Each structure stands twice: as C-alpha cells, then as structure tokens.
Amino acid sequence: MKRITLFVLMVTSVFTGAFSKDHLPSEQDYKAFLKSKTLVVMDTNPMSDFNFKIKEVMEDVWTVTDYDFISQQEFEDKKGDPSYSFLLSTTVTFSMDKTKARYTFLSLLMGKSETEVRDLPDLCSIPLSYLRVEDDSYAYKMEAFVRFIQDHVNLMIAQPDLIKANVFKYYNKNIKSLKDKTLYLVKDDLASNVNTLSKINNLYPYDVKLVTQEEVEQALKRKDPNIVILHKVGPEGTKYKARCYKILVGAADSRFYYFDYHMINKKKPDGLLDRDLKQMGSR
Structure with missing residues (x-):
C-alpha cells in the first residue's frame, strides 16, 4: 500500500x-x-x-x-x-x-x-x-x-x-508555441465529448495524436523536442467531487505550456475539457 x-x-x-x-x-x-x-x-x-x-x-x-x-x-x-x-x-x-x-x-x-x-x-x-x-x-x-x-x-x-500570487499564469503564455508542436493525448485523460480526433480537431487547430501511456513514456525518455504531453491529475473514479488539474509539459525541455484546474461535477468530468482545447488553440 x-x-x-x-x-x-x-x-x-x-x-x-x-x-x-x-x-x-x-x-x-x-x-x-x-x-x-x-x-x-x-x-x-x-x-x-x-x-x-x-x-x-x-x-x-x-x-x-x-x-x-x-x-x-x-x-x-x-x-x-x-x-x-x-x-x-x-x-x-x-x-x-x-x-x-x-x-x-x-x-x-x-x-x-x-x-x-x-x-x-x-x-x-x-x-x-x-x-x-x-x-x-x-x-x-x-x-x-x-x-x-x-x-x-x-x-x-x-x-x-x-514572485506573486498568480505566478504560474506566467507559463500560460507558452500556449502560443503549441502551433509548432505535436500534442500527445491519452484517451482516458479526456472528457467524453472530446475523446476522438474528429471532436478534438473541431476545437484545436494544431497537430495532435491520441496515444498510449507507453508512447508518452517513450517521448519523455527520448526527450522529443517536437512533443508536448498532457499531465492530468484527478480521482480516476475513486471520488466524484475533487479538483482536476491539467498541465501541458514539453517532452524535451519540461517547459509548461498550459496550466489550469476545474472542480469536477456532472458538466465538468475528470478529464481535459472542450474549453481547455479552445483555450490551447486560441493563441
């Protein structure tokens, strides 16, 4: 344990x-x-x-x-x-x-x-x-x-x-660099209304691939400069109400490209949301 x-x-x-x-x-x-x-x-x-x-x-x-x-x-x-x-x-x-x-x-x-x-x-x-x-x-x-x-x-x-209260908003400026990267997403980390490439492409205009956890791990190991991964933190079915953190991380430089969180409810499940994809693709 x-x-x-x-x-x-x-x-x-x-x-x-x-x-x-x-x-x-x-x-x-x-x-x-x-x-x-x-x-x-x-x-x-x-x-x-x-x-x-x-x-x-x-x-x-x-x-x-x-x-x-x-x-x-x-x-x-x-x-x-x-x-x-x-x-x-x-x-x-x-x-x-x-x-x-x-x-x-x-x-x-x-x-x-x-x-x-x-x-x-x-x-x-x-x-x-x-x-x-x-x-x-x-x-x-x-x-x-x-x-x-x-x-x-x-x-x-x-x-x-x-050094200020909203210090990590500083990293969200890196969203504009996503247009030059391939975004790796694991299907289990996505809300059900954005868990296919066709749904994602309607909201996010840049290169994206649905991959396995093993493919994410390999991208990190080889420090691929062209790939950004999603780190999603949620209760994974162990609790209904909690925070869901969503962080985009560069596979090569560990730079943060996006950070946000939401409180999980019926309208906002444990996963990357459509609004996240809109924000990530709007810069």
Whole structure:
C-alpha cells in the first residue's frame, strides 16, 4: 500500500494561482535556497516507485544545489534548519475545499526555525496525483517535474518580479508555441465529448495524436523536442467531487505550456475539457 511522506494542510497552493500573503515565498527564500543543501525525503515504503525514480532523476537532472537522501524521521529532525531545503512528496488538502479531497504533490520547501511544516516556505509544488491513485501513474514523468522545479526556482531568482500570487499564469503564455508542436493525448485523460480526433480537431487547430501511456513514456525518455504531453491529475473514479488539474509539459525541455484546474461535477468530468482545447488553440 502506498505510504504518504508528509501531511501538509495548505490554505492555498503554489499551483492554484491563489496564494495568501502568509504562504507566498519571498525573494530571500529563493536566494537562501541557492546556499542550501537539498535533502530528498524518501517515501516510508522502501519499495515505492517514488523512491526508485527520484534517485535516478536527481542524479541525471539536479545541478542547482548539493543534495542527499534522508528518511521521513530525519526530515522531522532537520526541517527547522534553514541551511537545508527539502524535496519531497506531500499530501495536500485545501482548508476552504468542502470536498476534503487529498492530493499528492511534489514540493520544494525551505527549512525554517520554529516553524510548523505547513508554514515552511514553499518554493514550488506540482500536483502529481489524487492521493488514492498509485504512484506508478506519474513516476515515469518524474524527470520532467524535477527539471521544471529546478528551472522554476532559477527563473524566480533571475526575475524576482514574478514572485506573486498568480505566478504560474506566467507559463500560460507558452500556449502560443503549441502551433509548432505535436500534442500527445491519452484517451482516458479526456472528457467524453472530446475523446476522438474528429471532436478534438473541431476545437484545436494544431497537430495532435491520441496515444498510449507507453508512447508518452517513450517521448519523455527520448526527450522529443517536437512533443508536448498532457499531465492530468484527478480521482480516476475513486471520488466524484475533487479538483482536476491539467498541465501541458514539453517532452524535451519540461517547459509548461498550459496550466489550469476545474472542480469536477456532472458538466465538468475528470478529464481535459472542450474549453481547455479552445483555450490551447486560441493563441
């Protein structure tokens, strides 16, 4: 059974575009990160897909700080030390969300003395899955997520004016580059009214292919510069009401081309919607 690494109650999230002032990281937090040692917190299940993949990815990708791997108990001992930063999977809930849905995020946090875990400066958090969804559904995308987090932190350091509540709207400007890419979509990630090429082509004018998860994985492995993939986070039938996150990620550069989420209901199912395709093809 999957074991969570950490429980974090968040009033807002990096990726909602709705930071409260209390949770917005500062320019100083990002600068302190560059001087820190990054400790990757391992899952309590030693056989988890997360543990195997994160070790491989860190060796291949991470260059911005020195790093090491620690246990959850070691995290509890070190989280108050501002000389450390922490990369870990976190369980996220939203205090204003009546659904009480829980999600697994990949988070980069800064250590801070005399601070509760929930208040550690959150430099970047990416939704990985709904909590009950097994980690093999996203582990093969881990390199893209870690690469994005590293690039995001470097961007915030270079352009601190972007450190704001709606910071991730910055990446939606990349929609205009989709016209030069092939969009890979897995049918199970699509709402039923947009789950065929003919339906998609009525809304989205650029090159698109319906593919398998294995084809997405292969595009990521070969870092195909012409392909953008969809990362969809939803309850996958385990819960009716929850958030559905939709992120377009470059297979080669891990750039985000689109980010949005919606609350699932009868009119807005767990999947990419027709309105998403319209937005993605309108630039």
